[in-house]
Amino acid sequence: MNCEETCVLLQSWDDLLILCHASPDGDTLGSAAALVRGLRAMGKRASFACGDPVPAKYAYLFEGLEDLSDAPAHIVSVDVADAKLLGDLEAPYGQRVELAIDHHGTHVPFSPRCWNEPDSAATCELIYQLLKAMGAAITPDIARCLFTGIITDTGCFRYSNVTPRTHRIAAELMELGAPADELARRLFETKSRAQAEAERMVLETMEIFCDGKAAMVQVPARIRQETGAQDSDLEGVASFPRQVEGVVLGVTVKEKADGEIHASVRANPPADAAALCGQFGGGGHTGAAGCSFPDDTMEGAARKLKAACAAYLEALGL
Amino acid sequence: MNCEETCVLLQSWDDLLILCHASPDGDTLGSAAALVRGLRAMGKRASFACGDPVPAKYAYLFEGLEDLSDAPAHIVSVDVADAKLLGDLEAPYGQRVELAIDHHGTHVPFSPRCWNEPDSAATCELIYQLLKAMGAAITPDIARCLFTGIITDTGCFRYSNVTPRTHRIAAELMELGAPADELARRLFETKSRAQAEAERMVLETMEIFCDGKAAMVQVPARIRQETGAQDSDLEGVASFPRQVEGVVLGVTVKEKADGEIHASVRANPPADAAALCGQFGGGGHTGAAGCSFPDDTMEGAARKLKAACAAYLEALGL
Numbered sequence: 029m030n031c032e033e034t035c036v037l038l039q040s041w042d043d044l045l046i047l048c049h050a051s052p053d054g055d056t057l058g059s060a061a062a063l064v065r066g067l068r069a070m071g072k073r074a075s076f077a078c079g080d081p082v083p084a085k086y087a088y089l090f091e092g093l094e095d096l097s098d099a100p101a102h103i104v105s106v107d108v109a110d111a112k113l114l115g116d117l118e119a120p121y122g123q124r125v126e127l128a129i130d131h132h133g134t135h136v137p138f139s140p141r142c143w144n145e146p147d148s149a150a151t152c153e154l155i156y157q158l159l160k161a162m163g164a165a166i167t168p169d170i171a172r173c174l175f176t177g178i179i180t181d182t183g184c185f186r187y188s189n190v191t192p193r194t195h196r197i198a199a200e201l202m203e204l205g206a207p208a209d210e211l212a213r214r215l216f217e218t219k220s221r222a223q224a225e226a227e228r229m230v231l232e233t234m235e236i237f238c239d240g241k242a243a244m245v246q247v248p249a250r251i252r253q254e255t256g257a258q259d260s261d262l263e264g265v266a267s268f269p270r271q272v273e274g275v276v277l278g279v280t281v282k283e284k285a286d287g288e289i290h291a292s293v294r295a296n297p298p299a300d301a302a303a304l305c306g307q308f309g310g311g312g313h314t315g316a317a318g319c320s321f322p323d324d325t326m327e328g329a330a331r332k333l334k335a336a337c338a339a340y341l342e343a344l345g346l
Numbered sequence: 347m348n349c350e351e352t353c354v355l356l357q358s359w360d361d362l363l364i365l366c367h368a369s370p371d372g373d374t375l376g377s378a379a380a381l382v383r384g385l386r387a388m389g390k391r392a393s394f395a396c397g398d399p400v401p402a403k404y405a406y407l408f409e410g411l412e413d414l415s416d417a418p419a420h421i422v423s424v425d426v427a428d429a430k431l432l433g434d435l436e437a438p439y440g441q442r443v444e445l446a447i448d449h450h451g452t453h454v455p456f457s458p459r460c461w462n463e464p465d466s467a468a469t470c471e472l473i474y475q476l477l478k479a480m481g482a483a484i485t486p487d488i489a490r491c492l493f494t495g496i497i498t499d500t501g502c503f504r505y506s507n508v509t510p511r512t513h514r515i516a517a518e519l520m521e522l523g524a525p526a527d528e529l530a531r532r533l534f535e536t537k538s539r540a541q542a543e544a545e546r547m548v549l550e551t552m553e554i555f556c557d558g559k560a561a562m563v564q565v566p567a568r569i570r571q572e573t574g575a576q577d578s579d580l581e582g583v584a585s586f587p588r589q590v591e592g593v594v595l596g597v598t599v600k601e602k603a604d605g606e607i608h609a610s611v612r613a614n615p616p617a618d619a620a621a622l623c624g625q626f627g628g629g630g631h632t633g634a635a636g637c638s639f640p641d642d643t644m645e646g647a648a649r650k651l652k653a654a655c656a657a658y659l660e661a662l663g664l
Contacts, residue, residue, distance in 0.1 A: 185503040185516075186534055188527035192517035198503075199510035199517075209506035213614065216504055220591045221554075228549055231542070273538045296531065 029127075029143040031154070035161040037127060037141065038104075043073045045100035047125065049108045050079035050115025053263075054086060054180025054215065056107035059129070059151040061089040062173035063106065066155075066164035075100065079115025083260040085215065089173050102126050107151040107177075109311065111138035129154055134302055134311035149189040152177025156197055168205025175206035176215070183267070184216050188297075188315050219261070226257035230265045236272060241346055242337040243269035247282040248326055259285060266292035266316075276346065277304065277337050281330050289321040289329045304340050308332070347445075347461040349472070353479040355445060355459065356422075361391045363418035365443065367426045368397035368433025371581075372404060372498025372533065374425035377447070377469045379407040380491035381424065384473075384482035393418065397433030401578040403533065407491050420444050425469040425495075427629065429456035447472055452620055452629035467507040470495025474515055486523025493524035494533070501585070502534050506615075506633050537579070544575035548583045554590060559664055560655040561587035565600040566644055577603060584610035584634075594664065595622065595655050599648050607639040607647045622658050626650070 029037075038044075046063050048056040060076040067074035075095055082090060103125050108114060109132035111122040125139040131154060133146040148154055152174045159166060166174075178198060182190050185198070202208050219227070233246045245268050251257065262282070270278030278294040291308070294316050295301035301317035310319025321329040347355075356362075364381050366374040378394040385392035393413055400408060421443050426432060427450035429440040443457040449472060451464040466472055470492045477484060484492075496516060500508050503516070520526050537545070551564045563586050569575065580600070588596030596612040609626070612634050613619035619635035628637025639647040 183530075183535075186527070186530040190520075190526060192520045195513040195517035195520070199513035202508075202510045202513070208508060209504070212504040217501075217585065217589050218591050219589050224549070224552075224590060228546065231546055234542075236539075267535065271535050271537050272542060273536050 029141055031143070031157050031161050034127070034129065034143045034158055038067070038158070039162060041072070041102045043101035044075075045103050045121075046074065046076040047103060047105040047108060047114060047117055047121060048076065048078040049105075049113040050117070052078050052080060052082065052086070053107075055150045055152055055177035057082060057086050057089050058173040058175075058177030058180070059106035059155045061093065062152065062155050062159065062170045062177075063104075064093060065167070065170050065173065066159040066162065069167070070162065070164055073100075077117060077121075079117040083258075085260060086176070089176060092169075104129065105139065106155070107131070109134055110136040129158070132311075133313060134317075147191065149187070149191060149194045150178045150181035152181070153194065153197055156201070166201075166204045171201045171204040171206035172211065175201045175208060175211055179212060180215060184212055189313065219264075220257075222256040222258075223261035226251050226255040226262060227265055227268075229255065230262070231268060234269065234272075236275070237334060238277075238338055238341050240272075240274045241341055242277040242279065242334075243272050243275045244279040244281065244330065244334065245269050246326060246330060247280065249283045249285075249287075252285070267294060270294040270296060277301075277341065279333050279337065281326055281333065283326055289324050289326055290318060291321065291329060291333055292316070292318045298344060299341070299346070304336060307336055307340075347459055349461070349475050349479050352445070352447065352461045352476055356385070356476070357480060359390070359420045361419035362393075363421050363439075364392065364394040365421060365423040365426060365432060365435055365439060366394065366396040367423075367431040368435070369577075370396050370398060370400065370404070371425075373468045373470055373495035375400060375404050375407050376491040376493075376495030376498070377424035377473045379411065380470065380473050380477065380488045380495075381422075382411060383485070383488050383491065384477040384480065387485070388480065388482055391418075395435060395439075397435040401576070403578060404494070407494060410487075422447065423457065424473070425449070427452055428454040447476070450629075451631060452624075452635075465509065467505070467509060467512045468495045468499035470499070471512065471515055474519070484519075484522045489519045489522040489524035490529065493519045493526060493529055497530060498533060502530050507631065537582075538575075540574040540576075541579035544569050544573040544579060545583055545586075547573065548580070549586060552587065552590075554593070555652060556595075556656055556659050558590075558592045559659055560595040560597065560652075561590050561593045562597040562599065562648065562652065563587050564644060564648060565598065567601045567603075567605075570603070585612060588612040588614060595619075595659065597651050597655065599644055599651065601644055607642050607644055608636060609639065609647060609651055610634070610636045616662060617659070617664070622654060625654055625658075 046060040064074045104127045105125045128139040128142045130144045131148040135144045229251045236243045266280040276296040276299040280292040293301040305317040305319040308319035364378040382392045422445045446457040446460040448462045449466040453462045547569045554561045584598040594614040594617040598610045611619040623635035623637040626637035
């Protein structure tokens with residue numbers, strides 16, 4: 029599917045539920061909030077759902093959007109690369125998604141219709157084009173949601189997924205009322221004291237290996253316990269290991285609140301984060317990917333990841 | 347002066363020296379390197395000079411640009427807000443600058459002609475328009491210089507000085523060959539081990555005061571001595587204090603290599619960094635400004651700045 033076909037399809041539907049992925053980020057939430065707002069302004073019944081609670085820092089996306097999510101006629105997913113990433117919503121809705129709108133190169137088809145553009149930096153880029161094609165008015169509220177998704181998925185215009193189109197859409201969204209500097213400050217330049225303290229503790233766990241080409245930090249549960257930092261406070265630490273000069277594979281091993289061990293990998297070319305995470309059943313993008321270790325300890329997952337980094341870098345000839 | 351008038355003037359000159367400000371940043375260096383490259387491609391004799399050495403991380407801007415700076419006929423400054431910011435070049439050239447191209451709201455006139463646009467996020471935005479107006483080809487090398495100035499003066503599109511035009515110019519520069527992700531990674535997402543260690547030590551000096559509305563970090567000379575970090579490695583720490591939630595005035599007090607005490611102030615609205623620094627003879631922008639304490643110790647400067655923050659916040663009713 030492309031933008032026009034998606035537009036025609038959505039125009040024919042009047043009662044929709046928009047699904048986000050679990051462990052929601054700014055792009056899946058911004059896409060859902062913008063789409064629900066746009067559809068409602070066109071007189072349609074639309075709501076959204078997510079398998080996990082909306083983090084407090086993204087609550088503004090849904091301000092004034094009361095929930096209507098009972099018995100929707102049509103179900104659309106946004107930024108969901110795989111049915112299993114729906115989390116708790118996979119069981120009730122996984123088989124019922126009629127349309128998936130996504131930008132992941134690793135998208136595993138799970139819906140009869142799919143509009144997937146891996147060249148887009150964020151699903152919000154697609155939602156912006158879709159709303160324009162549908163003739164929806166892009167209000168300041170909608171512009172704010174879309175700008176949120178674009179900056180959170182690009183590290184505020186720093187990652188390799190940014191294209192000239194990303195910047196042009198950003199310019200248009202600013203003119204449509206997106207408070208760019210406020211969003212950048214809130215999402216990238218502001219941390220609670222707990223977060224600042226937790227980040228300092230994470231930095232102390234940094235290990236550099238493979239002749240300086242790989243680095244790892246660990247986020248044991250005690251760091252959250254001792255500082256009061258939330259999971260969402262620790263999203264940024266995944267970028268720390270790769271920031272060290274010469275590192276092409278940066279790994280973050282995190283003990284989640286439910287005890288499960290999860291790894292985030294960031295890669296610089298020619299390394300591919302999705303290829304490394306794929307070895308452990310995970311996926312994502314070239315520059316950023318993740319995987320889980322449901323039956324492992326932190327130490328076990330860290331050991332396996334270090335071995336995988338060494339083998340992968342050797343296979344790459346690095 | 348405006349862009350067209352500046353264009354006509356530069357077209358009439360054939361032998362130019364472009365001056366940067368001392369303690370050079372990416373915008374003054376990127377502006378000079380782009381302008382020199384553009385003027386030379388038009389067959390003119392052009393070179394650049396700076397009162398301080400070019401930091402190693404910006405050396406790529408001048409790759410392949412051999413120096414020609416003897417007895418220039420015309421002198422132009424870029425991104426220089428005040429003649430005294432020329433540093434060691436003020437004595438030989440301060441009175442001889444014929445044209446200043448700048449974007450500082452605090453610009454103190456020192457040249458007979460001046461094109462100053464405080465609404466531009468970076469002087470590089472002006473140089474881009476100027477080179478286009480002059481009919482110069484924007485080569486990938488020039489695009490790289492201009493993109494450097496734009497991202498370094500905007501915190502890579504995070505600060506309040508970013509406008510829709512900034513994003514549109516960024517889109518065009520990417521299409522002209524600026525390696526956006528490589529520059530963002532190199533200038534914002536990469537740190538040496540010395541820098542990472544120094545930043546951790548700076549974070550340990552954080553003090554929060556004025557009921558959580560102001561914060562300060564200190565960078566004594568021993569941090570550079572113990573870690574081997576350079577002055578340019580420590581530019582980023584100026585943003586640390588303001589990152590703490592609730593802080594509107596973030597102050598960094600730094601003991602420079604020559605022993606002089608310098609303060610950098612970052613402000614969130616309604617606070618104005620330039621207003622605070624103006625009390626100590628400094629200046630800059632609303633969001634970011636600086637001042638020096640030539641006859642003070644770290645402790646003395648810190649004490650004066652804390653008192654000034656308290657009085658300023660009270661005057662603002664915060």
